[in-house]
Amino acid sequence: MVDLTFTPQIEILSAEDAPRRRHWSDADKIRVVEESHQGHRQVSATARRHGICRSLLTIWRRQYRNGELTTQSGSAFVPVEMPNEMDTPLHQPAPVVQIEIVLRNGCRLLVPSSVDPDALARLLPILEGK
Numbered sequence: 001m002v003d004l005t006f007t008p009q010i011e012i013l014s015a016e017d018a019p020r021r022r023h024w025s026d027a028d029k030i031r032v033v034e035e036s037h038q039g040h041r042q043v044s045a046t047a048r049r050h051g052i053c054r055s056l057l058t059i060w061r062r063q064y065r066n067g068e069l070t071t072q073s074g075s076a077f078v079p080v081e082m083p084n085e086m087d088t089p090l091h092q093p094a095p096v097v098q099i100e101i102v103l104r105n106g107c108r109l110l111v112p113s114s115v116d117p118d119a120l121a122r123l124l125p126i127l128e129g130k
Contacts, residue, residue: 026069032057033064067106080113103128 024032036046036057047057063069080099097113105128111120 029060030064030069033060033069036061067108105129 032046032050032052036043043057043061044054047054050057060069098110099113099115101109101111101124103109103124107127109124109127
């Protein structure tokens, strides 16, 4: 016998039911990448443990290697103490110290500690592209 009154059950799925994309902070990305570098762990095993795909972790590892992942948001100032030339003994030359300056555009600048501050102040805006 044929049942002509059968109506199949239909389930309607909407985009609201699907999980949203997760947003990873740079600090979280760095933590996962550093975990993937420990011991003999494989990239795919670390990615699986954190619920991300292997290719995303590979991208994060490349960004980490290129210095694109940072834990700081914006500029940071670090106190620098310059040795006074009068304090150094005559028989011992003043140590050569380099200062690393990381610009907002990602460029890194190494300058000797003896650099003229006025010349550096004129140079920084040019390197930042302003």
